[in-house]
Amino acid sequence: MSLAVLEAPAAPIRFAPRQTPEAMAPAASSKPRCSNCHLRELCLPSGMSSSDVMRLDGLDSLMFARRRMRSAQTLYHEGERFQFVYAVRSGTFKSSLTLADGREQVSSFHIAxxxxxxDGVAQGNHASSATALEDAEVCAIPYAHLTELAAGSSGTQHLISRLMSREIVREQSLMMLLGSMNAEERLAAFLLNLSKRLKARGYSASEFHLRMTRAEIGSYLGMTLETVSRTFSAFQQQRLLEVDKRHIRILDPDALAGAFEIRVH
Structure with missing residues (x-):
């Protein structure tokens, strides 16, 4: 399966001194602060002590910038030197890598x-590319400065370890999807997981718009485009979902999970 991915070249992120705010990302007029961000409980500071969050805010050198992305624009490319950890403030991204035959393999989707x-920590280069699926905004956090903060805080060291562990668990979950579930179970688990993540952010858990194409869902789940479309149709015929192009309404989440004995993580 070959996907056509439109990529607009991404301008480099600059971290400017306070006296030249115009050089910062256009979405930010002053230094962003983790302590007053509405996503604090879901993002990087989750699990940090108040004192560690204040230290994060107080590092003058940690001029992490907010960066606006256009739909189909690539934030970083596979093989690019690793410098930043990116926190999604709004919008949806996909991570993907290029297979030996040139096909795209979607490895994950990221929301606010x-x-x-x-993925760049181990080798110093990104193992995948990240592309915006809609207009989006991110915070770019220099990883070197995070490690400086961790050197003086056991809590921050633990936090970074948790972040790495979360990536491992995500990979294991994908392997479970691909190795032990049929097509209907894979798609149901994907939709229920997305529903749970959206609910945690204050959005509707039962009605949402998919930002990814069916081909991208198929790449992520190891299914062909035709199988994804056929499975959506089957769910609709079973009155588990209402589907209008990319708009999804889950009619009975318990029935959707129960029909396939799925436990949502």
């Missing part, structure tokens, strides 16, 4: 409050 870029 989630982190991207940690």
């Amino acid at each position: 409050g989630e982190l991207m870029g940690l």
Whole structure:
């Protein structure tokens, strides 16, 4: 399956001194602060002590910028040097890598409050590319400065370890989807997981608009485009979902989960 991915070249992120705010990302007129962000409970500071969050805010050198992205614009490319951890403030992203035959393999989807870029920690280069699926905004956090903060805080060291562990768990969940579930179970688990993540952010858990295409869902779940479309139709015929192009309404989440004995993580 070959996907056509439209990519607009991404301008480099600049971290400017306070006296030249115009050089900062256009979405920010002053230094962003974790302590007053509405996504604090879902994002990087989740699990940090108040004192650690204040230290994060107080580091003058930690000039992490807010960056606006256009739909189909690539934030970072596979193989690019790893410098930043990116926190999604708004919008949806996909992570993907290029297979040997040139096909795209989608490895994850990210929504507000989630982190991207940690795949670059091990080798110093990103193992995947991150592309915006709609107009979006991120905070770019220099990883080197995070490690400086961690050097003086056991709580922050633990936080970074948790972030790495979360990536491992996500990979294991994908392997479970691909290895132990049939097509209907994979798609049901995907929709229920997305529903749970949206609910945690204050959005409707039962009605939402998919920002990814069916081909991208298929790439992520190891299914063909035709199988994804056929499975959506089957769910609609069973009155588990209402589907209008990318708009999804889950009619009975318990029935959707129960029909396939799915436990949502």
